Amino acid sequence: MTLPIININADLPSVPRSGHFTRQFWQALGEGRFLLQQCTACTALRFPPGSICTECPGSETLWTEANGRGTLYALTTVHAGPPALMRDGPYTRAIVDLDEGVRLIAEWLGDPQARFDTPIELVVTRYTNGCLFGARSLAA
Ligand SMILES: [Zn+2]
The missing domain is CATH 2.40.50 (OB fold (Dihydrolipoamide Acetyltransferase, E2P))
Structure with missing residues (x-):
């Protein structure tokens, strides 16, 4: 589902950092999609993106699109x-x-x-x- 996009004619005072664990999230957001990480071990969803699961020791993730x-x-x-x-x-x-x-x-x-x-x-x-x-x- 593509999210509504509101264009604002101003600069952000602080641009979010895009790194190894967040690059895909920010890229998708720019396309109107909101991604969550999903642990492949226990299937828990999480946000913000990170390197390890908050529910188990799992470190492998998939991206899934929120509605x-x-x-x-x-x-x-x-x-x-x-x-x-x-x-x-x-x-x-x-x-x-x-x-x-x-x-x-x-x-x-x-x-x-x-x-x-x-x-x-x-x-x-x-x-x-x-x-x-x-x-x-x-x-x-
Ligand atoms: Zn997990």
Whole structure:
């Protein structure tokens, strides 16, 4: 499933590093796909990408594509921080539970009054110098 892509005419203040364990994730994200790692030993899914399983000693993984849907677990708005992060004022982050059972933090692009368990979708935010991902309320 291809995620919605939101083009933002600005630079990211800090471009995410792309390394051995994350290169494939960032490349897919730029194409509108959100990848999770799956342990080949115990089949656990995980995010962010890493070198070893969080559930067993396994170190071999496959990539699997998330459907981009889930539910809102929590929201928090940050009102103070380093200047590079505060250039656009307060920002909101969401903790979301993906349908695949993975919990992650994302930029929140939805209603700041959204409630626990609100259906969400992941989106790609494409800046002039790289991509990130966010979440927003799923349109009814
Ligand atoms: Zn495992």
